[in-house]
Amino acid sequence: MDFTRLHDCLAADHDPLRAVVDTGLDAPVPTCPGWTVADLTRHVGEMYAHKTAAVRESVEPEPWPPEEFAEEEPRALLDRNVHGIARRVRRPCPRDPAAAWYGPDQTVGLWIGRTAQETVVHRIDAELAAGQPVAPVPDDLAVDGIDELPKAFVACSVAEWGDCFTGVPAGAPGATFLVRTDAAA
Template identity: 70%
Template structure:
């Protein structure tokens, strides 16, 4: 996806998120246990401001969020965070250096992509919490979100912070997963200390196949399924659980 496209998606999903969170601040968020819609609003605002600081100062702030944020009304914090984030994006090219947690990409472009994906997932959270119809996720954004989740979150986390996955992967017999999201496909290989991702469906028979529309697969992997799910899963339940647990730990 082009960065201009990410920014357009970010704007559209923020507008929808902002509309929805203003309707029922006390509603529980089923996909974020223990949170209300107000908590969700505060979280997204804090995330936006955190990335703004990372770009401005060239380093990710360690002590976050600042204590004074707790005194700010959640939607006001959300508005302030989004305004600051967009202002920062407007003054920096995607290739400009910026501090990120992902070693291979230390650029503003990383945060443009990440904030577009962060916002669409939390927009879905807000809609589910308030009983609103879930606005469809565009196919290109959903496919990119699956790619980001598998490669940038899960594969990178296992490679860099493998100790967190020992309980999940140490006894793995070595498994292959085929993930299909519309016309896009990825093959995932797991094993002791291993979580690797390659593009495409080619290869031997997988242990697990997970397939559906781009939106359905994105929501399943992020544990934001709808009532009907819309995803077909075929294969060993133990293997399915292994993949699920890896993604849960990688996205905490």
């Protein structure tokens, strides 16, 4: 997906996510068992801060998250860090270096894509927690996320950390899934 389009998707999904946060931090998040909206809000704020640091410093910050984040009110953490990621990823070229867990792509472009995907997923989590209708995901962002799953998460993770996955195939049910990306389906 185009770098500018990913940035636009991030901005478009952050605003409704932020609006839902104000409806109740104590609400449980049905798609994140054990989490409340406060936990979800903190997670997204920490994610934005992490990606900002990875781009700014070209090193993934360790340890993560910083201890002081635990003391910060979740909405304030989210608000402070969305502005940081928005500024940080807008300035550099998508091909500029940035530290990342994904070996084949150590660029700013990877992080804007990951941030846009996390934001849309957690916007949906927040809408479900608030009992609100789930806004649609733009087709191009959905396809980008579907494409990312086998390429980045499955292939890279198995190649990098194969020992962690040795038991997965043995317990897999052998199901096949069809993913359709056309709006007429």
